[in-house]
Amino acid sequence: GRIPVNPSGGLLRKGHPVxxxxxxxxxxxxLQLRGECGARQVPDARIGMAQNGGGSIGNDAAAMSVTILQK
Incomplete structure (x- = not known):
């Protein structure tokens, strides 16, 4: 699609190691920004975002981080 999501298969493929x-x-x-992902490479990748949360307070994450990398 226009905005690729999880070209590696995401955390479920990795077994979600805590x-x-x-x-x-x-x-x-x-690896995507360096162009080193082989068959799963996003063409012309220039910016990427990762979001990760952990712990819980009720139904919400107790801690959250967002990382944005740009080529």
């Missing part, structure tokens, strides 16, 4: 999901997201963004 504590390492944020690093996996940043690694995927970095």
């Amino acid at each position: 504590g390492a999901t944020g690093l996996a997201q940043i690694t995927e963004l970095t």
Whole structure:
């Protein structure tokens, strides 16, 4: 589509390793921006965003981070 989402398969494909999901997201963004993702490469990737939350307060995440990387 016009705005690709989860070209790597997302965290479910990675087994959602607690504590390492944020690093996996940043690694995927970095590889995409460098053009090193092979078959799952997003053409002309110039900007990427990762969002990660953890813990819970009721039905909401207790902590949230958003990272934006630009080439």
